[in-house]
Amino acid sequence: MNNLYILLTLKVLLLLLPGYTNGQQNAANVAGHPRLILLKGEEKALIEAVKADRYKLKVHNEILAECEEILGTVPVERIKIGMRMLSASREAMLRIFYLSYAWRMTDDKRYVERAKEELAAISLFSDWNPSHFLDVAEMTIAAAIGYDWLYDELSPAERTQIRDAIRTKGLVPSLNSQYNWWLKATHNWNQVCNTGMLMGALAIYEDDVELADQLIERGKESIKLPMKDYEPDGAYPEGYMYWGYGTTFNVLFINTMERAFGKAYDLSSTPGFLGTASFMQNMTGVTGDSFNFSDSDLGGVLQPAMFWFAQKTDNPSLLWVEREHMVKLSANVREDNRLLPLTLIWSKDSDLQAMDPPKNKLWTGKGKTPVALMRSSWVDSTAIYVGFKGGSPSTNHGHMDVGSFVMESDGVRWAIDFGREDYRLLEAQKINIWKFDQDSERWGVFKYSNLAHNTLSVNGELQNVKGHAPLINFSETADSTTATMDLSTLYPQLTALKRKITVANAENVTISDSYAGGATENTIRWSMLTDATVKLVDGMHAELTKEGKKLLLHVNSPHDISLKTWATDFDYVGNETVIVGFELKIAPHQAGDIVVQLVPCR
Structure with a gap:
């Protein structure tokens, strides 16, 4: 009787713990695979949206053309340059995201088979370079998208291999204080790394609920730190290039949470955050080049996050500059465009062919x-x-x-x-x-x-x-x-x-x-x-x-x-x-x- 009483008491106490309660709610509400960004069955509506808009169709065709180029390459290799393996992580993200998108939009088996080769290659890396954790974060996103979007096409052995890599090379190192200093950072490292851990945790959610919930709850609190940098009006301290980096991943964090759990996740109500889209729009000059202050490159590039902001605020004129970048895309489709499919997913309901210019000068x-x-x-x-x-x-x-x-x-x-x-x-x-x-x-x-x-x-x-x-x-x-x-x-x-x-x-x-x-x-x-x-x-x-x-x-x-x-x-x-x-x-x-x-x- 005493033992039974103790067990019942422990269960009650566990239910009262915030993390445990959130975990039970998450487990009950998380979507099935694919659950990241583009849910199962949503391909049909996206295909129709792409066909109906010449700007979207151009981007779609550029992605498919790049996939054809990828088919003729060898899988990505673990190459470090100095202290960074970031180039390899970004190449893996581009390849796996593009190929997975192409598979879901065309049913062409060549794309899924090639994506599986990339996933196998990165899963066999000795590690994902946790000493420079951006490398881990971007590689984890690459693996998570591939695992989640291609889940039904993966054999049990392939799932095990990729899932284990996400857990041991991506998620677990983020618990090590030697590597996770970015949890207290107020800049782009926080946004990118927390998003990587969130997407990795959600990809393998049902196989390690406890770890996933721990990382989800941790990320929800930590990412509030860099979001304060947008206060009060939306000006981003690090300039054009790092807005494109930090803000895109911040938006990806919010969108991933909302899609996976099917409810609004209102981090976007942080003061200044929604206003930051106007900042970015105005950071491009008449020439198409950016106001490249601080550590920024000159060239203006397509910004996927702007399409999310345009839908979120019901303000299509935010895409006035982005539409021009879509036209020029073929000249630099690989230049910082590893998240390119997001522009189509986040613009599904936007009419890019009918748009008024911004009003304020x-x-x-x-x-x-x-x-x-x-x-x-x-x-x-x-x-x-x-x-x-x-x-x-x-x-x-x-x-x-x-x-x-x-x-x-x-x-x-x-x-x-x-x-x-x-x-x-x-x-x-x-x-x-x-x-x-x-x-x-x-x-x-x-x-x-x-x-x-x-x-x-x-x-x-x-x-x-x-x-x-x-x-x-x-x-x-x-x-x-x-x-x-x-x-x-x-x-x-x-x-x-x-x-x-x-x-x-x-x-x-x-x-x-x-x-x-x-x-x-x-x-x-x-x-x-x-x-x-x-x-x-x-x-x-x-x-x-x-x-x-x-x-x-x-x-x-x-x-x-x-x-x-x-x-x-x-x-x-x-x-x-x-x-x-x-x-x-x-x-x-x-x-x-x-x-x-x-x-x-x-």
């Missing part, structure tokens, strides 16, 4: 990295575009580019940003680029310093890594847009420094810097990086020429300066670069304004 966001994104038109190919940023060099992947901007007109980007340096090359030279202290080796890399950006330098010194430039004012009228950042804390040599940028009448851009000097004499350097040919007309004027177009750079004030150029010894998309600007000596406590206009010559 100014988008601003505050938070860790404030931005002001301005343009004179969404439909004029000669329109002016300006991307302007504040924030701090200490932000993850940050540069000393606070106050910097890019500028376009007449289909040309005149004021440019180098964007990221190749991490592997720097790491191979034993340069520690992942510390963000004032004396970090990171700032010895020219492309990371303020001297390489379209901002100010004082006495040739670095910006203060502990400084932060907030967005303090902005406005939009029928004829102009303007925004102001307070850069004062970036320059301790000065008492105050504020930068205002105005796009006026679709005719010019004015950069105004208001300064107040410090206790000693200082030299302010104003600089703009360009890959145009620069002709110094006189001390106050320079003429920039590129692609048969011209831009006039005119210094309105002060009048005691002389424009000059500085060499960079670096190329930008194959073009030689140069810095144009000037230096200004200011007396102790002197206050004044620096005003420069950029005027397209039409």
